Amino acid sequence: MPPSRCTPWHQSSTFAQENEVVVRAARNTSLLDPPLDCRCQLIHSMVIFKLPLKALSILPLYFLCNLSDMCCDCCLLGRAAREQGLTCDHSLSLGYQCGLVSRACCDDRSPDVETKISQGKRINSKTREGLMVEGEEKDFLPLRYGFDAILPSSSLHLPDINECLLGASNCRGGEHCINTVGSFRCQREVSCGTGYELMDSNNCKDIDECESGTHNCSPDFECQNTQGSFRCLPKNQCGDGYIQDAMGSCIDINECLAQTEPCRPGQLCMNTMGSFTCQRNSINCGRGYHLNDGGNRCVDIDECKGPDGACAGHGCINLVGSFRCECKIGFIFNSISRVCEDINECRHYPGRLCAHKCENVLGSYKCSCTQGFKLASDGRNCDDLNECESSPCSQECANVYGSYQCYCRRGYQLSDIDGINCEDIDECALPTGGHICSYRCNNTPGSFYCTCPATGYTLAPNGRSCQDVDECVTGTHTCSVTESCFNVQGGFRCLSFECPPNYRQAGEMARVERSDTIRCVKSCQPNDIGCVLDPVHSVSHTVISLPTFREFTKPEEIVFLRTMSPAYSSPQLSSDIVFDILEGNVQNSFDIVKRQEHGMIVGVVRQVKPLIGSLNMVLKLAMNYVTSGVVSHRNIVNVHIFVSEFWF
Structure with a gap:
């Protein structure tokens, strides 16, 4: 805690309170130094700052002493005025607060007495800082500077003191007081500026940019710290005649430009690396002239002399201070460059020199022809080239x-x-190759040929289609004498049909349209009532051969069941024929439709789904004759179907 000039205080005439407890500042300090004895009354300060009496119990002693210091200064002025015989109301322009203290000390003549406050307990002076209730050692409360506390005997709360507002800080000029809990701190009002940093002591310290690495000196320069900044010094020291550039490199000094008249009159300055030389001025002869042997006069240059001359193989005519070239054909003289330049005839005469292409050459031009042509004898026109003479094609x-x-x-x-x-x-690989031949296509160089299955077929005269071989007709079948030969596509079948009991074969086997057919009719024995009552009058067997359909888009009619019944019967007869499939309709691949042909009823068996061969089946059909709604009799037709594995 900073030292204080706090002295024991006494009762003032301005202090008139009803409190009864004797209170005294508990601090062991010396009195003011002579010649003046500042017997400051602390209560004066409390009056000035309008503090209640209980502040004696809750304010830190250091703050009370600061108030006492200011009180003493103003009080001494009042005492001095009184001793000099001045009135206590004199105006010294001390300000309102200090004036109150000064007048109070000027008027105060009372002896030192103890001040009492109502609580009845005495606070004695001790050698340590704080206040103590007399007779109760435990009630001693150290009043530390700036901190809150609770006084045990009075249960009073000590709030934080804002030293900045009360003017109790020791901040210097240019510093700003900032209050903290239990204390305060002083902060500069003006920043330190670039190159400095603010220390905890509130002082500005130079920043060493070289040490912290915040400088921007290049590798060829060395950093040197200065107050508030730094300096980049070149590492390399250049020799005489050189200077260091911004990058730290040594470059030559052009003394001829940097110095004023480095050479004597009549001399020419010539810069060199790191230095310069002075040369005597010489006569400058113009173009086409040179100095004579004496070096004092300009004479004409004969440009045409020498093995090549100035015209490089062309005619040369010397002129005073100049020359002229006599150019060859195909060249033209350029008066500016003074040389013979080639004439580009192809550019000067486009389309008039060559029939096809013109190519410029030195001093002339050359004609050429596009592909398929050859240059004519005149060297300008082009004739057609017969490329076929060299047989470029394979055929x-x-x-x-x-x-x-x-x-x-x-x-x-x-x-x-x-x-x-x-x-x-490859005709066989073309999109239509599958239809070129009925069975198999075989490619050959430049052509193709078709083949048929090894047995049952032969190649047609057109060389593409395959025709069925009728083994039953050609006699190449292997059927026995008891079997009948039935031709099918790509082969034959040996079949033997026998009529069932009570039936007999009607005539010889006959070929009907596409089918091979035999027919058995009922032949009952005498008195055979069961045979007579049997409604089946005939049983037929028909053999047909079908290909494997590759493209099946509509029903295919395969068997026609013809009858002798008229399509339109009389109302008295009221007869009809109903066709039905009894057995063998695999996957419902067949159906029967009724139609009329030539006024007669015909049943047509159709294939409605494709069948993949080879496949054998028997389709059992019924022809029901109906009279007046009752089936009078029926005929059974067994269709033996052989499906080939081929589509032809």
């Missing part, structure tokens, strides 16, 4: 104007790669 060649065209024989096609060679056409 046939046709010459055209300026070019040629290759073509191929039948069964070949021109290559898409070079347009010269002919490649075989």
Whole structure:
């Protein structure tokens, strides 16, 4: 705690309170130094700052002493005025607060007495800072500077003191007081500025940019710290005649430009690396002249002398201070560059020198022809070139104007790669190759051929289709004498049909349209009532052969069941025929529709779904004759179907 000039205080005439407890500042300090004895009354300060009496119990002693210091200064002025015989109301321009203290000390003549306050307990002076209730050692309360506390005997709360507002800080000029809990701190009002940093002591310290690495000196420079800044000094020291640039490199000094008249009159300054030289001025002869041997006069230069001369192989005519070239054919003289330049005839006479292409050459030009042509004897026109004479094509060649065209024989096609060679056409691999031959297509160079299955077929005269071989007709079948030969597509079948009991074969086996058919009719024995009552009058067997359908788009009619019944019967007869499939309809691949042909009823058996061979089946059909709604009799037709594995 800072030292204080606090002295014991006494009762003032301005202090008139009802409190009864004797209170005294408990601090062991010396009195004011002579010549003046500042017997300051602390109560004066409390009056000035309008503090209640209980502040004696809750304010820190250091703050009370600060108030006492100011009180003593103002009080001494009042005492001095009284001793000099001045009135206590004199105006010294002390300010309101200090004036009150000064007048109070001027008027105060009372002896030192103890002040009492109402609580009845005495606070004695001790050698340590604080207040103590007399007789109760435990009630001693150290009043530390700036901190809150609770007084045990009075249960009073000590709040934080804002030293900045009360003017109790020791901040210097240019510093700003900032209150903290239990204390305060002083902070500069003006920043330290660039190159400095504020320390905890509130002083500004120079920042060493070289040590902290915040400088921007290049590698060729060395950093040197200065107050508030730094300096970049070059590491390399350049020799005489050189100077260091911004990058730290040594560059030559052009003394001829940097110095004023470095050479004597009549001399020419010539800069050199790191220095300069002075040379005597010489006569400057113009173009086409040079100094004579004496070096004092300009004479004409004969440019045409020498093995080549100035015209490089062309005619040369010397002139005073100049020359002129006599250029050869195909060249022209350039008066500015004074040389013979080639004439570009192709550019000067476009389209008039060559029929096709013109190419400039030194002193002349050359004609050439596009592909497919050759240069004519006059060297300018172009004639057609017959490329076919060199046989560029693999097969046939046709010459055209300026070019040629290759073509191929039948069964070949021109290559898409070079347009010269002919490649075989694989007719079997074409999109239509599957339909060229009925069975199998075999490609050959430039052509193809068709083949048929090894047995049952033969190649048709057109060389593409396969025809069925009727082994039953050609006699190449292997059926026994008890079997009947039935031809099917791609082969034959040996079948033996017998009529059931009470039936007999009606005539010989006959070929009907596409079918091979036999028919058995009922033949009852005498008195055979069961046979007579049997409604089946006939049983027929029909053999047909069907191909494997590759493209099945609509029903295929395969069997026609013809009857002798008229399509339109009389109302008296009221007869009809009903067709039905009894057995063998695999996957419902067949149906029967009724129609009329030539006024008669006909039943048509149709294939409505494709069948993949080889496949054998028997389709059992019924022809029901209905009279007046009752079936009078029926005929059974057994259709033996053989499906080939081929579509032809």
